[in-house]
Amino acid sequence: MKTKTLRLITVSLVLLSQMAFATERKIEVDSKHTTKHTTKINGAKVSYSATTGTQPVWNSEGTPTATLFYTYYQRTDVKNTEKRPLLISFNGGPGSASVWMHVAYTGPKVLNVDDEGYPLQPYGVKTNPYSVLDVADIVFVNPVNTGYSRVLPNKDGKMPSREQQKNMFFGVNADVKYLAEWINTFVSRNNRWRSPKYLIGESYGTTRVSGLALELQNSQWMYLNGVILVSPTDIGIKRDGPVKAANRLPYFAATAWHHNALEQNLQSKDLMEVLKQAEDFTVNEYLPALAKGAFIADDEKQRIAEQVARYSGLPVTEVLQNNMDISPAYFWKSLLRDREVTLGRLDSRYLGIDKTVSGTRPDYSAELTSWLHSFTPAINYYLREELEYKTDVKYNMFGSVHPWDRSNNRTGENLRQAMAQNPFLNVMVQAGYYDGATNYFDAKYTMWQLDPSGKMKHRLSFKGYRSGHMMYLRHDDLRDANQDIRAFLKATMPSETTPAKY
Numbered sequence: 001m002k003t004k005t006l007r008l009i010t011v012s013l014v015l016l017s018q019m020a021f022a023t024e025r026k027i028e029v030d031s032k033h034t035t036k037h038t039t040k041i042n043g044a045k046v047s048y049s050a051t052t053g054t055q056p057v058w059n060s061e062g063t064p065t066a067t068l069f070y071t072y073y074q075r076t077d078v079k080n081t082e083k084r085p086l087l088i089s090f091n092g093g094p095g096s097a098s099v100w101m102h103v104a105y106t107g108p109k110v111l112n113v114d115d116e117g118y119p120l121q122p123y124g125v126k127t128n129p130y131s132v133l134d135v136a137d138i139v140f141v142n143p144v145n146t147g148y149s150r151v152l153p154n155k156d157g158k159m160p161s162r163e164q165q166k167n168m169f170f171g172v173n174a175d176v177k178y179l180a181e182w183i184n185t186f187v188s189r190n191n192r193w194r195s196p197k198y199l200i201g202e203s204y205g206t207t208r209v210s211g212l213a214l215e216l217q218n219s220q221w222m223y224l225n226g227v228i229l230v231s232p233t234d235i236g237i238k239r240d241g242p243v244k245a246a247n248r249l250p251y252f253a254a255t256a257w258h259h260n261a262l263e264q265n266l267q268s269k270d271l272m273e274v275l276k277q278a279e280d281f282t283v284n285e286y287l288p289a290l291a292k293g294a295f296i297a298d299d300e301k302q303r304i305a306e307q308v309a310r311y312s313g314l315p316v317t318e319v320l321q322n323n324m325d326i327s328p329a330y331f332w333k334s335l336l337r338d339r340e341v342t343l344g345r346l347d348s349r350y351l352g353i354d355k356t357v358s359g360t361r362p363d364y365s366a367e368l369t370s371w372l373h374s375f376t377p378a379i380n381y382y383l384r385e386e387l388e389y390k391t392d393v394k395y396n397m398f399g400s401v402h403p404w405d406r407s408n409n410r411t412g413e414n415l416r417q418a419m420a421q422n423p424f425l426n427v428m429v430q431a432g433y434y435d436g437a438t439n440y441f442d443a444k445y446t447m448w449q450l451d452p453s454g455k456m457k458h459r460l461s462f463k464g465y466r467s468g469h470m471m472y473l474r475h476d477d478l479r480d481a482n483q484d485i486r487a488f489l490k491a492t493m494p495s496e497t498t499p500a501k502y
Contacts, residue, residue, distance in 0.1 A: 027148050027393045029056055029067045035387055036076070039108045039127055041134040047077045048108065048133055052389035054148065055186060057178050063155050065168060068182055069148035071098075071387065072139040072190070073108060082194040085136040085225070085489050088183060090143070092204030092233075094175065095401040097147040098140040099379045101202055101230070105472040106132050106482060107140065109382060111374050116349070117473030119370060123377035125386070130482040135489055136198070139186065143179065143208075144169040145399030148391060171405025176211035177219075183212070184220045196225040196493050200485075203438060203469065206232035207411050213425065214414035223422050223500075226492045227415065228485065230430045231438045231469045235412035237449050239442055242290035245325040246282050249311055251439035252331055253278035255348040256313030258434060261335055263310060271466065275433065278311045279441065290324060328436050329361035342366060347468025348434045367468065372397070412450055419456050423500045426459045426492045430481055432471035433464055440464055461488070 032053030039046050051072040056064040078084055091100045104111050109125040132138070142149040144165075151169070153159050160168065168174060187193055201209035206229040216222040229235075239247060256262050257274050266274055289296055289304040296304075305324055309316040312326065313335055319326065332343040333354075340357050344350030344367030352366030376397055383389045419425045429447050431440035447460050463484045465471035472478045494500075 025392045027067060027069070027150050027391060028054055029064055029152065030054060033387070033389055037108065039131070039133075041108075041129060041131050043129075044134065046075060046108075046134050048073055048075050050108075050387050052383060052387050055182065055189070056152075057144070057182055064152050065154075065160075066144045066151050066178075067149060068144065069142045070139055070186070071102060071107075071383075072137070073133055074137045075133060081137070081192060083196070083493070085196045085198055085493070086187070086192050087132065087136045087138045087198045087200055087485075089138060089140045090179075090199070090201045090205040090208050091146075092202050092206070092208070093146070093398065093401065094143070094170070094204045094208075094404050095146060095399045096204070097379075097395065097397055097399070098142045099147070099375055099395075099397060100470060101200070101472070102140040103375070103378055103382060104470060105478070106138055106200070106485065108133050109386075110478065111378050111473075113374055113473060115475040117347075117467070117470075117475075119374035123374055123381070125378050125382050128478070130479045132482050132485050132489070135486055137192075137195075141179070141182070143175065143399075143401075145401050146396050147399075148393050148395060149399075150393070166403070166405060170401045170403075172207065172211065172407070172409045172411065174405065175208060176215045176411070179208065180212055180215040180220050180222075183216065184222065187222065196489075197222065198226045198228065198489065198492075199224060200228040200230065202230040204233055206230065207235050207409065210235045210415040211411035213418035214421075217418055217421060223424065224418075225424050226426045226428065226488060228428050228430065228488065229443070231432065231435055231471075232429060232443050232446055233438055234442070234446060235415065236409035237412040237446050239445060242287055243445070245290055246287040247441045247445055248326065248328060248331075248439060249282045249286060249308060250275055250278040250441040251348075251433070251436060252312040252314075252326070252335075254433040254440075255331075255343065255436070256311070256335060258349055259313075259336060259343075261313035266310065271433065274311075281307055281311065282441070286324075332362050332436065333359055343436070344368075344370075344468070346435060346437045347432070347470065347473075348436050349468060371470070371473075412446065416451050416456075419451070419459060423502055424492070424494060426488070427461070428484070428488045429460070429462045430471065430484065431462070431464055432468040432477070433466055435469040435471075437469055 032051050034049050034051045036049055054067040054069050057066040059065050089101050091098050103109055103125055108128055108131045110128040112120050112124045112126050199209035209227050213227050253274055257271055305319045306316050309319045342352040342354055342362035345365045347367040350367035352362055354363045429443050431443040433440050465477040467474040467477045472481050
């Protein structure tokens with residue numbers, strides 16, 4: 001009887017242990033699942049595979065320290081990959097998943113939104129008729145703690161401390177270092193060493209891919225054909241003081257024009273004509289005036305303030321009250337105060353409503369709350385039900401990666417050096433005119449400063465769009481921006497007889 005009781009207790013403990021293990025919520029360290037699909041891109045049928053999976057990050061001892069979730073789209077009716085580009089895609093944050101460009105820009109599916117990018121129900125995805133999958137294979141990568149990517153316990157089964165995780169993953173240079181190793185493994189596993197390779201990054205992702213361009217060359221001996229910077233950050237190129245203040249004005253002018261808030265002689269012009277005037281004034285008059293600070297002559301200050309008011313849509317009294325240095329938050333709150341609405345940060349076409357009309361900044365980001373309406377259900381549905389990747393791990397739209405180490409950010413200089421070392425490497429910048437977070441004129445300024453010698457400026461190009469941070473949410477810009485990528489890919493793949501030399 002006693003033996004039987006002990007046996008029952010043992011069996012119960014084993015079952016409880018198995019149940020606990022079975023319900024433990026964790027991601028597989030190394031996995032993949034492939035599905036087959038067809039779509040139409042620019043009217044032509046395209047067959048492709050979609051591989052979702054995880055691939056480890058290893059330390060120098062060969063122990064997995066994290067696993068990254070990715071989605072890899074490969075055209076299946078093209079057998080020769082040596083001439084077919086591989087586009088490696090990152091979003092930003094830092095701490096943002098790859099969801100944004102994955103299901104809204106270059107991939108074979110896009111959100112169910114209207115032509116201007118506003119959410120529609122039922123939430124989900126629809127065919128992207130402009131995807132670049134017809135001309136390039138694409139892998140969307142989720143850095144550590146974003147999407148389903150996670151830090152792993154060490155070989156003793158313990159999670160690294162927060163400080164250890166920061167040193168390993170959560171900083172400008174740590175991020176670039178481990179991702180370069182991960183890309184090397186991905187390229188090797190998928191036999192893509194001979195393919196022309198491109199990086200595309202959005203927002204903080206532009207910092208990431210700028211640093212990766214040199215890290216891949218110097219540490220992985222992997223040379224790229226192109227880098228695409230979508231809504232770029234400063235990539236370590238300083239834009240402080242008067243430059244920071246002045247560079248906002250063309251964006252203010254674009255936004256005021258969109259909301260019909262400019263004086264009639266400007267409002268009646270096309271946006272591009274307004275922006276040309278605003279840019280010329282910014283560089284030739286506004287910036288020099290701000291540089292004079294408190295010692296600017298009163299009559300000049302009044303004249304400049306009146307012009308700033310003219311292009312920004314704000315009253316001249318408010319321009320002067322802000323010492324001609326108008327913060328974006330103040331602009332978002334003040335421009336349409338008489339209409340009792342606020343402007344979105346990442347896309348200032350979007351409007352919000354605040355608790356009070358008074359104040360100096362909006363209560364919330366109108367555009368981000370709108371986007372999360374559609375992105376979050378869409379990616380969870382799409383990965384599980386269409387791509388058949390099943391897990392109980394939560395998909396992190398935004399992951400825990402802070403505090404992020406921003407020290408020693410030389411990514412812009414690293415990109416310049418990578419271009420200098422690699423005659424095949426070209427860079428394209430894409431930006432939306434209504435983006436108030438990483439404004440388009442800052443993007444132009446960064447491009448102008450990237451190569452002070454001017455010897456590589458023919459390998460740098462800029463494309464602007466009549467939308468915001470995620471310009472591809474607007475139907476016309478989804479079409480045009482993808483076409484700009486197609487043209488960039490075609491222009492940056494040299495012929496077989498073109499050597500890499502100066």
